[in-house]
Amino acid sequence: MHDADGTETRADEGGESPDAGASDGNLRPEGPPQKLRSNREELTPMLSQYLDLCEAHPEAVVLFQVGDFYEAFCEAAEMVARVCEVTLTKREDSTGRYPMAGIPIDNAASYLEPLLDAGYRVAIADQVEDAEEASGLVDRAVTNVVTPGTVVEDELLDAATATYVGAVTSEGDTYAVAALDVSTGDCQVTSANRPRIADELERLEPAELLVGPGVDFDTDSLAFETMVTDHDPAAFDAEAAAETLSAYLANPEAVVADATERRACGALLDYAEYTQGNDGALDYVSRVRRYDPRKTLQLDATALRSLELFESRSHRSGDTLADAVDETACALGRRRLVSWLRRPLVERSAIERRHDAVAEWVDRPMARETVRDALADVYDIERLVARVSRGRANARDLRSLKATLDVVPEVKAAMSDVESDALVSLRDSLDELEDVRSLVGDAVRPDPPQEITEGGVICEGFDDELDDLRGTEREGREWVADLEERERERTGIDSLDVGYNQVHGYYIEVTNPNLDRVPDDYTRRQTLKNSERFYTPELKRREDEILGAAEKADALEYEVFCEVRDAVAAEANRVQALADSLAELDVLTSFAAVAAGHGYVRPEMGAADVRIEGGRHPVVERTQEEFVPNDADFTDGRLAVITGPNMSGKSTYMRQVALVSILAQAGSFVPADAAELPILDRVFTRVGASDDIAGGQSTFMREMAELTDILHDATEDSLILLDEVGRGTSTADGLAIARATTEFVHDEVGATTLFATHYHDLTALAEELPDAFNLHFTVSKRDDGGPLDDADGPDVTFLHRVAAGASSSSYGVEVAKMAGVPDTVVERAREYVREAERGAESESPGESQNPAERQEEETTNGRAEDGAFGDGPSANGDTGADDEPPADETLAAYVDGLDASDDDADATPAERDVVAEIRELDVAGTTPLEALNTLNELKRRLDD
Numbered sequence: 030m031h032d033a034d035g036t037e038t039r040a041d042e043g044g045e046s047p048d049a050g051a052s053d054g055n056l057r058p059e060g061p062p063q064k065l066r067s068n069r070e071e072l073t074p075m076l077s078q079y080l081d082l083c084e085a086h087p088e089a090v091v092l093f094q095v096g097d098f099y100e101a102f103c104e105a106a107e108m109v110a111r112v113c114e115v116t117l118t119k120r121e122d123s124t125g126r127y128p129m130a131g132i133p134i135d136n137a138a139s140y141l142e143p144l145l146d147a148g149y150r151v152a153i154a155d156q157v158e159d160a161e162e163a164s165g166l167v168d169r170a171v172t173n174v175v176t177p178g179t180v181v182e183d184e185l186l187d188a189a190t191a192t193y194v195g196a197v198t199s200e201g202d203t204y205a206v207a208a209l210d211v212s213t214g215d216c217q218v219t220s221a222n223r224p225r226i227a228d229e230l231e232r233l234e235p236a237e238l239l240v241g242p243g244v245d246f247d248t249d250s251l252a253f254e255t256m257v258t259d260h261d262p263a264a265f266d267a268e269a270a271a272e273t274l275s276a277y278l279a280n281p282e283a284v285v286a287d288a289t290e291r292r293a294c295g296a297l298l299d300y301a302e303y304t305q306g307n308d309g310a311l312d313y314v315s316r317v318r319r320y321d322p323r324k325t326l327q328l329d330a331t332a333l334r335s336l337e338l339f340e341s342r343s344h345r346s347g348d349t350l351a352d353a354v355d356e357t358a359c360a361l362g363r364r365r366l367v368s369w370l371r372r373p374l375v376e377r378s379a380i381e382r383r384h385d386a387v388a389e390w391v392d393r394p395m396a397r398e399t400v401r402d403a404l405a406d407v408y409d410i411e412r413l414v415a416r417v418s419r420g421r422a423n424a425r426d427l428r429s430l431k432a433t434l435d436v437v438p439e440v441k442a443a444m445s446d447v448e449s450d451a452l453v454s455l456r457d458s459l460d461e462l463e464d465v466r467s468l469v470g471d472a473v474r475p476d477p478p479q480e481i482t483e484g485g486v487i488c489e490g491f492d493d494e495l496d497d498l499r500g501t502e503r504e505g506r507e508w509v510a511d512l513e514e515r516e517r518e519r520t521g522i523d524s525l526d527v528g529y530n531q532v533h534g535y536y537i538e539v540t541n542p543n544l545d546r547v548p549d550d551y552t553r554r555q556t557l558k559n560s561e562r563f564y565t566p567e568l569k570r571r572e573d574e575i576l577g578a579a580e581k582a583d584a585l586e587y588e589v590f591c592e593v594r595d596a597v598a599a600e601a602n603r604v605q606a607l608a609d610s611l612a613e614l615d616v617l618t619s620f621a622a623v624a625a626g627h628g629y630v631r632p633e634m635g636a637a638d639v640r641i642e643g644g645r646h647p648v649v650e651r652t653q654e655e656f657v658p659n660d661a662d663f664t665d666g667r668l669a670v671i672t673g674p675n676m677s678g679k680s681t682y683m684r685q686v687a688l689v690s691i692l693a694q695a696g697s698f699v700p701a702d703a704a705e706l707p708i709l710d711r712v713f714t715r716v717g718a719s720d721d722i723a724g725g726q727s728t729f730m731r732e733m734a735e736l737t738d739i740l741h742d743a744t745e746d747s748l749i750l751l752d753e754v755g756r757g758t759s760t761a762d763g764l765a766i767a768r769a770t771t772e773f774v775h776d777e778v779g780a781t782t783l784f785a786t787h788y789h790d791l792t793a794l795a796e797e798l799p800d801a802f803n804l805h806f807t808v809s810k811r812d813d814g815g816p817l818d819d820a821d822g823p824d825v826t827f828l829h830r831v832a833a834g835a836s837s838s839s840y841g842v843e844v845a846k847m848a849g850v851p852d853t854v855v856e857r858a859r860e861y862v863r864e865a866e867r868g869a870e871s872e873s874p875g876e877s878q879n880p881a882e883r884q885e886e887e888t889t890n891g892r893a894e895d896g897a898f899g900d901g902p903s904a905n906g907d908t909g910a911d912d913e914p915p916a917d918e919t920l921a922a923y924v925d926g927l928d929a930s931d932d933d934a935d936a937t938p939a940e941r942d943v944v945a946e947i948r949e950l951d952v953a954g955t956t957p958l959e960a961l962n963t964l965n966e967l968k969r970r971l972d973d
C-alpha cells in the first residue's frame with residue numbers, strides 16, 4: 030500500500046531508466062540525496078519526510094517503509110538495487126522522477142545481510158502509525174539502525190560466536206576498551222596501556238569500533254576487519270557518559286572505577302541506544318562488568334591465529350581447537366566455550382574448580398549424558414530474552430523459552446547428588462522460573478503462528494474477554510455452517526450453497542433455474558453468469574457479529590500477548606542468570622564428554638615446569654590415523670632447541686605443548702597420559718615464516734616486529750614458541766638473530782621456550798647455556814643412500830617421535846625423493862651429502878657429531894657471507910631440505926667466532942669489535958628497523 034502522493038513503478042511493471050538523482054556514480058549512498066536536497070521546497074510530503082530522516086542519519090542508508098516494502102531513493106536506490114540484486118525502478122510525481130529500489134519487509138533480514146557485508150549501516154524507518162488511521166502522511170521514525178556491530182537479528186548472527194561493538198577512549202597513556210554484545214546485553218570494559226588494549230581488541234574482534242575524540246589509535250593496524258564508526262563526540266564526555274551509565278548501574282563508580290573506562294562504556298551504551306531506536310536505556314543490558322585482562326591467560330592475535338584456536342589455515346570446519354573440544358549441546362554453551370578458550374584462567378583455584386567438575390562428570394557418565402540430552406533442548410535464551418526485552422519477541426520465542434524452562438527440573442534432578450563445588454553451585458543457581466514457565470504455558474498456545482497480530486496465539490481460558498469474543502465468533506460460524514442445510518430445507522433448493530468471500534462477505538448462492546423459488550427475505554448481493562448471490566438480514570447481522578468479534582479478538586490477543594511478553598521481560602535478569610548457568614554447565618559437561626571420548630587426563634596445575642607425558646595435538650590427532658604421542662619435559666631446562674627434517678613433526682609438537690596448556694587453563698582436561706603444568710601468563714608464538722605475509726610488511730619485518738613484542742613482554746611465566754626465527758633474511762643474519770634471540774630468552778626472560786630451527790649450529794647452544802637442551806625428531810631410514818631403483822617404498826619413514834639431543838643427519842634428500850624430485854637429482858644430491866660428510870670427518874677426526882664442534886678447527890679464516898650456503902634456509906622463506914650442516918663451514922666458524930672470548934688469538938680486531946658490540950646490544954629495546962641497520966653496519970665493517 031503506497032501513499033497516494035505519487036506513483037511508483039515496481040519491477041514487474043517495467044520501469045524505464047530514471048532520469049535524475051544518481052547520475053554521479055561517486056556519490057556515497059549514505060546521507061541525504063543531492064537531488065532531493067536541491068528540490069527541497071517542492072518535494073511531496075513523503076519525500077520530504079524521507080529527506081529529513083536521511084539528514085538525521087547521515088552515516089546510514091535509510092530504508093523507508095512504504096506499505097510492504099522498505100524503499101530507498103536516488104543514490105541509495107542505485108546502491109540497494111546493485112547490492113541486494115533488486116530491480117531499480119522509479120517514483121514519479123509532479124516534482125520529478127526519482128530512482129527507487131525496495132526490499133520486501135517480510136524478508137528484510139536476508140537483504141540486510143549483503144548491505145552489512147558491503148560495509149553499510151542501514152537505518153530502518155518504519156511507519157509508526159496505522160496507515161488507515163493516519164490523516165494525511167503516515168508518520169515514520171527510525172526504529173533501528175542496523176550496523177555490523179549491533180545486529181540483533183538471529184538470521185544475521187553466528188550462533189557460536191558473540192558479535193561485539195567496541196569503543197576505545199584514552200587519557201594520557203591509559204586506554205580503555207568497552208565491548209557490548211547487543212544481542213545478549215553482555216557488556217564488559219577494561220583499561221591498560223595501548224599495546225595491551227590492541228591485544229584485547231584482537232581477542233574481542235569487535236565487528237564495529239567507536240574511537241573516542243582525540244584518541245591516538247591506529248585501527249588500520251588491527252589484525253581483523255572492523256567498521257570504524259564516528260559516534261557523537263559529546264557522548265564520550267565524562268559527564269554525559271556517567272549519566273548514560275547511571276541507567277545501567279546503580280552505582281557506576283563502584284563497578285567502573287576508572288574515568289577512561291566510564292567514558293568508553295557510557296559512549297558505547299549511548300550508541301547502542303541510538304541503534305535500537307533511541308528509546309531510552311536497554312533494559313536487558315544488566316550486566317556491565319569490569320575485568321582485568323591480566324587475570325586471564327593472554328593470547329594475542331598472532332597466537333590465536335598460529336595455534337588455530339578458532340580459525341584454521343585450511344578453513345575447513347573441524348580443524349580448530351574450538352571445534353576439536355566442542356561437544357556442547359546448545360548455542361549458549363558453544364559461545365561460552367569460545368569465550369573460555371579465548372580467555373583461559375590464571376588463578377589456580379578457579380582452574381581446579383573447573384577441573385573438579387569435569388572430573389566428576391567423567392566419573393559419572395550416566396548423569397552426565399542425561400544432562401547433555403536435556404541441554405540439547407535448550408534454546409538460545411540469552412538472545413531470546415533480549416528480544417523479549419526489546420519487544421521484538423514473537424509467540425514462538427516465548428514457547429521456546431518455555432521449552433527451555435521445561436528441561437531445567439530434569440537437569441536439576443540429574444544433578445541431585447553432585448559433589449564438586451562448581452556443579453553444586455551451578456545446580457543450586459538453576460532457577461526453574463516456575464512463574465514464567467506457567468505464565469507462558471497458560472497464555473501462549475503451542476505451535477503458534479509467526480505473526481502475533483493475526484490471532485491464534487493466546488490459549489483459551491487465559492482471558493475471559495477474549496474467550497467471550499472467540500465464543501461469539503465460533504457460535505456465529507456454527508450458525509452459518511448450519512445455514513446451508515436449513516435454507517435448503519426451507520426453500521427446497523437442493524443446490525443452494527452458502528459461501529464467503531473477502532469482498533462481499535457471506536452469501537447464499539442460487540443457480541439461475543432455481544431463482545423463482547428464492548424467498549422474499551433474500552436480498553440480492555451479486556449477479557454471476559449462472560447464479561445469483563443473496564443475503565438475509567439475519568445472515569448480515571451474524572456476519573457483522575462474526576467479523577467484529579474476530580477483529581476485536583485478534584486485537585485483544587495482540588494486547589494480551591504484549592502483556593505476557595512484558596511480564597516475561599520483567600524477569601529478564603533471572604532468565605539471563607539461568608542462561609549463564611546453563612552455558613557454564615554445558616561447557617563443563619562438554620569438556621567431560623571430550624575427555625571421556627578422547628582419552629584426556631586431568632592436568633596437575635601449579636607445577637614449577639611443564640612436564641607432559643604422552644602429549645598429543647588435539648586437532649592433528651583426530652586427522653591422523655596413528656598419532657604418535659610425545660613427552661615434553663622442561664624440568665631440567667626451560668629452553669628446548671628442536672631440530673629435525675621437514676615434516677618430521679616439530680611444529681605439531683610445539684603447538685601441542687601450547688594447546689595442552691591453554692586447554693588446561695580453560696578448565697578442560699588435556700590430550701596426554703599425564704601432565705604437570707605451571708600456570709602461564711602469556712603464550713607467544715612466532716610460527717611459520719612463510720605463512721604470515723600480510724599488511725604490506727615484508728615477511729622478515731613482520732617476523733622481527735613480532736619478535737620484538739615477544740622479547741619485550743615475555744616473563745618467566747610465559748610460554749614462547751619460536752619456529753625458524755631469522756629465516757626470513759640471509760643465512761648469516763638469520764642465524765645471528767636466532768642465536769642472539771635464544772641467548773636473550775635464556776639469560777633475561779627465563780620463559781619456557783620451544784625453538785624449532787633448521788640452523789643446526791644452534792644446537793651447540795644447548796651445550797653452553799645451562800637451561801637449554803636439544804630435542805630432535807627422528808626418522809627411520811631404511812637404507813642410507815640405498816640403490817635408487819629399489820622401489821619398495823620411501824627411504825625414510827617419519828616416526829614423529831621426539832628424542833633428546835640434536836638431530837645429526839640430514840634427511841632433506843630423502844624428503845625430496847618422497848616429494849617426487851627426479852631420481853638423478855636425488856642421487857646427485859646424495860653424493861654431495863656423502864662428500865660433505867666425508868669432508869667433515871676427515872677434517873675433524875674422531876669428533877662428536879656436534880656441528881659446532883666439528884667446525885671449530887676451521888674458524889681461523891671464518892668470514893660470513895650472505896646466503897653462502899646453497900642448502901641453508903633461503904631468504905624467500907623456501908622450505909627446502911635444509912637441516913644439513915652448511916656445506917660451506919665459514920658461517921659456523923663466524924658464529925663460533927662471535928662467542929670466542931676477546932682474547933681469541935684467531936679473531937681479527939674487526940671481528941672482536943663486532944662481537945663486543947653485539948654483546949652490548951639491547952635486543953629487546955631495538956626496533957626491527959634498527960636491528961636491520963645495525964646488522965648491515967656490522968656486516969659492512971667485517972667486509973671492510
Ligand SMILES: Nc1ncnc2c1ncn2[C@@H]1O[C@H](COP(=O)(O)OP(=O)(O)OP(=O)(O)O)[C@@H](O)[C@H]1O
Pocket residue numbers: 649653655656657658659673674675676677678679680681682829830908
Ligand atoms: N606426533 C605425530 N604423529 C603422527 N603424525 C604427525 C605427528 N606430528 C606431525 N604429524 C604429521 O606430520 C605432518 C608434518 O608435521 P609438522 O608440520 O609438525 O612438521 P615440521 O617438522 O614442523 O615440518 P616443517 O619443518 O616442514 O615445518 C603433520 O601435518 C602431521 O600430519
